[in-house]
Amino acid sequence: MERLWTPWRMEYIRSATVAEEDEGCVLCRLPGAGDDARVWILARGALAYVVLNKYPYNPGHLMVAPFRHVGALEDVRADELADMGELLQRAIAALRAASDPHGFNVGMNLGRAAGAGMPDHLHWHVVPRWGGDTNFMPVLGETRVLPELLDETYAKLAPHF
Ligand SMILES: [Zn+2]
Known part of the structure; x- marks a missing residue:
């Protein structure tokens, strides 16, 4: 049987257990931080941006979010x-x-019941996948990811945007 695998659901667990975030919406705050590299923003469009997931399921796990604070997909404008x-x-x-990933998971969790850790500001998760990566995934999922690793991922990815 083919199983639907949704690594981005980890986001919910992590945001519930890691109480290090400041007040307010993270996805609203990041673009205004004043230093894209420091908060791992990889690219900006006119209305949306790309940022590394702070708690990646795989190296290169990133998110695409609109600048505007909007939670419901049907409220996102066409542009x-x-x-x-x-x-x-x-x-x-x-x-x-x-x-050079072998595949990708691209997904959106709409609402807390669906696993969204930040349900009020929608975002696409993009998770690069490699054959066999589920074997170490449970171990990786329990490991605290150090900022240095995100800096490495950022440095590797940024030139390609
Ligand atoms: Zn927001």
């Missing part, structure tokens, strides 16, 4: 969706160029 779609394509192309 925002178009911008997100273009960034999604750029993200896939950049990941391919940087780390």
Whole structure:
């Protein structure tokens, strides 16, 4: 039987257990941080941006989000969706160029019941996949990811955007 595998559901567990975030919406705060590399923003469109997931399921796990604070997919404007779609394509192309994944999981969790850790600001998860990576996935999922590793991933990916 084919199983639907949804690694981005980890986001919910992590945001519930890691109480290090400041007040307010993370996805709203990041673009205004003033230093894209420091917060791992890889690319900006006119209406949306690409940022590394702070708690990656695989190296290169990133998110595409609109700048505007919007939670319901049906409330996202057509021009925002178009911008997100273009960034999604750029993200896939950049990941391919940087780390040659065998496949990708692309998904959106809409609502907490669906596993969204940040249900009020929707975002696409892009998770690069390699054959056999599920074997070490449970171990990796329990490991605290150090910022240095994200910096490495960022440095590898950024030139391809
Ligand atoms: Zn927001």
